[in-house]
Amino acid sequence: MKNFPISSSEITPKQVYLSRRDFIKAAGVVAGSVALSACGIAPNVVDPVSTENSVQPTEMIEKVNTFEEITNYNNYYEFTTFKEGVAPLAKDFETSPWSVEITGLVNNPGQFDVEDLVKKYQPEERIYRLRCVEAWSMVIPWMGFPLAKLLTDVEPTSDAKYVRFETIFKPSEMPGQRQPLYPWPYQEGLRLDEAMNDLTLLATGLYGGELPPQNGGGIRLVVPWKYGFKSIKAIIKIELTAEQPETLWNLIAPNEYGFYANVNPEVQHPRWSQRTERRIGEFSRQDTLMFNGYGDQVAHLYEGLDLSINY
Numbered sequence: 001m002k003n004f005p006i007s008s009s010e011i012t013p014k015q016v017y018l019s020r021r022d023f024i025k026a027a028g029v030v031a032g033s034v035a036l037s038a039c040g041i042a043p044n045v046v047d048p049v050s051t052e053n054s055v056q057p058t059e060m061i062e063k064v065n066t067f068e069e070i071t072n073y074n075n076y077y078e079f080t081t082f083k084e085g086v087a088p089l090a091k092d093f094e095t096s097p098w099s100v101e102i103t104g105l106v107n108n109p110g111q112f113d114v115e116d117l118v119k120k121y122q123p124e125e126r127i128y129r130l131r132c133v134e135a136w137s138m139v140i141p142w143m144g145f146p147l148a149k150l151l152t153d154v155e156p157t158s159d160a161k162y163v164r165f166e167t168i169f170k171p172s173e174m175p176g177q178r179q180p181l182y183p184w185p186y187q188e189g190l191r192l193d194e195a196m197n198d199l200t201l202l203a204t205g206l207y208g209g210e211l212p213p214q215n216g217g218g219i220r221l222v223v224p225w226k227y228g229f230k231s232i233k234a235i236i237k238i239e240l241t242a243e244q245p246e247t248l249w250n251l252i253a254p255n256e257y258g259f260y261a262n263v264n265p266e267v268q269h270p271r272w273s274q275r276t277e278r279r280i281g282e283f284s285r286q287d288t289l290m291f292n293g294y295g296d297q298v299a300h301l302y303e304g305l306d307l308s309i310n311y
């Protein structure tokens with residue numbers, strides 16, 4: 001059994017699928033070529049042999065969160081720490097045109113327009129669980145392409161061991177950045193092999209449409225087996241490095257937010273348990289899964305590493 005994401009249209013009963021199409025229209029989502037596959041039922045553990053007419057057994061199906069939920073309950077400290085307040089504050093934030101600089105230990109550095117990246121790498125739909133370190137979660141139908149495609153093209157040198165990501169710094173439009181409480185700009189990092197894993201996505205859209213500013217447009221990272229804070233938004237710089245990069249949360253509270261930040265129900269946050277989570281839109285809590293349920297694809301990356309120390 002694998003967790004490889006497939007298009008939700010492949011597993012959604014037609015009736016549900018059709019009513020979702022109406023929902024998507026009502027939500028005003030711009031229909032792209034794949035818009036109609038952004039439906040309301042996501043496989044929990046997706047069985048790649050699923051066909052259009054075979055629906056997963058109930059216990060293996062998870063509901064995709066609604067467009068409303070995904071775009072109105074956000075963590076984005078550059079705007080505000082109040083989750084419901086991000087969308088209104090971000091609504092005029094300019095996300096297009098957007099470009100990303102790729103620099104550091106690569107043979108082909110450069111400045112890349114997101115529009116060109118989209119043309120070149122043809123984003124696909126990936127339905128992923130997002131587990132925030134604060135113990136809430138969602139299921140989100142992203143549009144994006146594997147970071148590995150871009151990294152392969154820029155050719156990391158043999159010295160490159162890590163990838164560092166940096167968010168735009170624009171205090172004139174991002175009121176949270178006018179508060180000196182955090183060491184702006186937001187930065188994050190991955191080991192190069194984590195960055196090259198096929199699950200690691202550069203997201204350019206969701207629900208078949210564009211990536212709303214509150215969700216990290218122009219372009220953001222999505223690393224579904226790690227706590228949500230690793231999935232850095234509004235990236236303007238990607239740097240290949242030899243040393244482990246600093247990360248914003250690790251700088252602020254190294255005992256609470258490690259570099260790895262793999263979802264792990266066994267390692268509790270100093271201030272709360274990570275055993276369960278609250279899925280936005282649902283009442284009861286559910287068990288948190290090791291690696292957020294993506295162990296088949298990523299557990300091998302951590303063989304021999306003590307995850308209770310390397311949290």
Ligand code: MTE
Pocket residue numbers: 070073074075076077078130131132133167186214215216227228229230231232233234
């Ligand atoms: N990226 C930036 N630049 N700033 C942030 O505050 N918050 C992180 C992550 N990426 C954050 C960020 C956290 S804690 C989470 S849980 C996710 O974004 C939330 O993503 P979402 O709002 O799209 O659900």
